[in-house]
Amino acid sequence: MGSGSSKEHKDQHLLETLHEHKDAINAMTLSEDGSLLVTGSEDCTARMWSTKTENTECLGALEGHEGYITCVTISDTYILTGSADATIRKWDMTTCECLFIYQGHTAKVNRVICTGDFIFSTSSDKTAKAWLFDAYDLDDDALVRVCLRTFKEHLKPVFPIIFIPAENTDGVDEDGMNINPGDIIITGSSDTQARSWSFDTGGCLRIFKGHRGPIICMATDPAGKMLYTGSSDHSIRCWNIQTGECRKVLEGHNGHILCLSVVNKLMYSASSDSHAKCWVREFGDCTREYKGHYHSVTCLKFHEGILYTGCGDAVARGFDAKSGSIKREFKGPDKGINAIAVCDNKLYTADAEGVLRVWDIKGLGDELHAGQDGAAVGAEGQIDENSDQQLDALDHRLDSYMGKSPDPDKSNIPGEVRPRSPDLDDDLAMLEEQLNA
Template sequence: MGSGSSKVGGGRGKGKDSYLQEELKEHEGSINCLVLSEDCSLIVTGSDDATARMWSALTEPPECLGVLRGHQGRVTSATMGGTYVFTGGIDTTIRKWDMCTSECLYTYKGHMQQINRLLCSGDFVISTSYDKTTRVWLMEADDAMSVDEVCLRVLEGHQRAVYPVVFIPGKDTGGLNEEGLRINPGDLLITGSMDTTARSWSLDMGMCLKVFRQHTGAVTCMDTDEAGRFLYTGSHDCQVIIWNIIAGRSLKILDGHKDAITCLKVVNRLMYTGSADSTVKCWVREYGDCTRTYKQSNAEASVVCVSFHGGIVFVGYTDCTAKAFDAKSSSLKREFRGHTDAVNHLVVTAGRLYTTSSDGAMRVWDASGMSDQITATRQDNSDLRDLDRELELELDQYLDDNTGDLLGN
């Protein structure tokens, strides 16, 4: 299939289309999700036009490899697992698609309202919904199976819509549980909700273990450290809270933002948070101290999304722009202008920045030349945790010069 793209700009000047390589306008409505495959070869977008599209991240321009049609209304979320793409929509269903043929292989039914988030882990697909529940589904589902065989867990307890979800794997026992499922006793799910709480759940037992109560606004985003010991939650109450996951106890409240927290990303010993106050802040996780603030000139523009790649912090804003900041100096390295509505999502791979927007377009930008690491051909989890050595040395010096509790480390 052709990409329907247009070659625009591509220069390195200061004009509207600076650094723009391609504009892909095949969607006919706002793009609500953007995901990059683990091997960085495939991009999936989902839209208000009731379709999802698969794009090659290895071709120039990105080629549209398939259009996923079947949802009755806007596609709200997407994820990938194995050779499958999974999409969720306002029609309350989750669909499983074959990456090679674009065929819908199965439709998961059970949620009563729109799907908010999806993730894949091992043999399972995990979904959160506006219906206040989280569900765990068998990835290898087919029409010969009963509903009870496909939907393995329904996690109920939140009082309002559930949005962010994180999976924390337990120690691998190498065996099956009593139900014959590949679930380890220590496997945890953590969910965040509009009801101002987060909850941890035993995937094995399907029960709530802890309720994280201290926020006064909706929990909008969250992440954990690599070891799965600490939880970091961002909220509409302008606060970020650090929690001990096992104890369910808050350890520190970070008060630096002046408006709702919209996104949050843990990178090694640092954490980046974005806010409706137009700023992104960098925190030392062990101390909860803010070391840098990445600002832009338009104080009315909210931060929508943030990503770290190769020593560069990429940020998408409601004012139609994306920006790249040097992680160490916080200086603005590059500005990406051209969208006509908010930048909702972004990913970086192989020296290219992909942005999607409420304007229905995906744009591809030149993101090379800002850092020695930015031309890496893969953007897996280890890439996201790799900081510049110079930044690591500066952080070590910061920690040496400060004293205080290490939050139980």
């Protein structure tokens, strides 16, 4: 299929503008190897895009849903889409054929995740469900077993969902499926609560109470021990997953928490208050604030030292994650950005008009500390070698604390626990002052 792209030269960093979708793009995801981008739209279709070709090409449209697409995910050579028509569809990405329709929810599907063997979904019908991934292999008599579990104690619509596999993965149930007694599902709801569930029994294990508004987003630490919940009550809460104890309340935002992303020892948050923030997870300290947005910050992505944000003001921004300074702005037309993705040297933005834009970010990470390699200049214009050495030392300490992560969204390997320096707060404040001087 042709790409239908057009070139725009108003912005030197804008590579392509793709108009195949006829309505707002609600969701976007990348394949594990980064070769395929999938978008889901209000026009009731999902589309596949090549990312490794010189020009982005639309490889196919996934058509069949009777309601708008709310979420998309990729598993191996398959694509899963959730829709307002209360169904989940499984597609073969090589043929665009719909292989199976998962039916059972009675209202809009809000989220879909996949572990390979199983699919988990949440819905506005106040439930979450677990499904058998290889459903098309079943005969007609076995189709009733496609829905393996229904988790149904929430009082209002369920949105975010997380799967935490058991540390011991040797358990197999009577049907030969890899359901371990320690597998945990966590759901967040508009009823202000998060709940953890046993995948094995379907029973509720813990109720995470404390928020005063709907839970909009969630994240966990890489070890799957701590849960972070973002709410419309403007707060982020940190919970011990095993005990249900609230360990910390992270306050500072003045709007709904719309997005959370854990990267090593840090966590990034986006809010309707037009700000994004960086937190030291272990202590709940806000170490950076990313300013310059003029509307809700709807999405964010950390990549190679840059924090990319998408905003309702139709601008995507690239910030130096360490200093908080804006390095580049990617300005679209009037419609707000709903989703972003980063692959190789390209930033993809999807907006409420249904347009997918491709931006050049080559070299942006290399610009992070341009001009900081030389010595600091004192008040008299002389080189202050001591100040330069101090800045280098502080810069190195913060680099070490932040760590590196090639793909933080997919990392599930527990990192080392590095003791925090008792002087970290002073170091961070001094470094920020010197870097911004």
